[in-house]
Amino acid sequence: MxxxxxxxxxxxxxxxxxxxxxxxxxxxxxxxxxxxxxxxxxxxxxxxxxxxxxxxxxxxxxxxxxxxxxxxxxxxxxxxxxxxxxxxxxxxxxxxxxxxxxxxxxxxxxxxxxxxxxxIQKKIQGQKFMQVLQQKNSTWRWICPKCDIQILRQRRSSGRYICKKCNCKLIDREI
Ligand SMILES: [Zn+2]
Ligand SMILES: [Zn+2]
Structure with a gap:
């Protein structure tokens, strides 16, 4: 402390x-x-x-x-x-x-x-900081089965989200 x-x-x-x-x-x-x-x-x-x-x-x-x-x-x-x-x-x-x-x-x-x-650095630093926090705090990986995109999240996606690239439904994997 x-x-x-x-x-x-x-x-x-x-x-x-x-x-x-x-x-x-x-x-x-x-x-x-x-x-x-x-x-x-x-x-x-x-x-x-x-x-x-x-x-x-x-x-x-x-x-x-x-x-x-x-x-x-x-x-x-x-x-x-x-x-x-x-x-x-x-x-x-x-x-x-x-x-x-x-x-x-x-x-x-x-x-x-x-x-x-x-x-001038606020936006980029803030985004970087948030990405690090998301990684540290994630228990779920949302994966697109087609294009291998991965999104780290604290919650399950539970079929509610689709891939921005190909519109495939994202799948949950526990980290
Ligand atoms: Zn404020
Ligand atoms: Zn996709």
Whole structure:
């Protein structure tokens, strides 16, 4: 756990430092973000890589959501591996924007997100990360009997899915 804390803390500090060079965030924003608590998502989470959990609305200190309304930010434990450094920082930055009160994924949110120096890598890194998670968490292989295409999934396909190439019904094989 100590090593996890170390990697997480140094990433948070690194994100805050980069944010201090972005001409959008105030000193107060950054000081508020320093107080945010972090935790980890379950390691079998595949589609969620980070989540900001807010306190129930009746416990908010202000009408307009801000960082004092945040209970915890959870990130995926696999993000702590060294090869995900760039994506890890993108995810922490993304959650920090939520923490500052930008709750929805709207134009304003994405404009702020786009200020991150490596944001161009978000999509490709996110897809790669998801593929790794899918592989790690899969118990089923969906196979096309005709063209040998394999898809890794946590659930059975149970005859509900067809191959995109040849329209054959996919077969389940346990891993
Ligand atoms: Zn988000
Ligand atoms: Zn096929």
């Amino acid at each position: 100590n090593n996890v804390n170390h990697i997480l803390n140094s990433s948070i500090n690194s994100v805050l430092k980069t944010m201090s060079y972005i001409d959008f965030f105030s000193k107060k924003d950054l000081d508020d973000l320093k107080k945010i608590k972090f935790g980890l998502l379950r390691k079998n989470s595949v589609y969620r890589h980070g989540v900001t959990r807010f306190l129930p609305k009746n416990k908010w200190e202000s009408e307009i959501p801000n960082s004092s309304c945040v209970k915890v930010v959870d990130i995926h434990p696999l993000l702590l591996e060294p090869e995900w450094k760039i994506y890890r920082e993108i995810i922490i930055y993304h959650e920090f924007i939520h923490c500052l009160g930008y709750l929805g994924h709207n134009k304003e949110f994405y404009n702020i997100e786009s200020l991150w120096p490596t944001i």
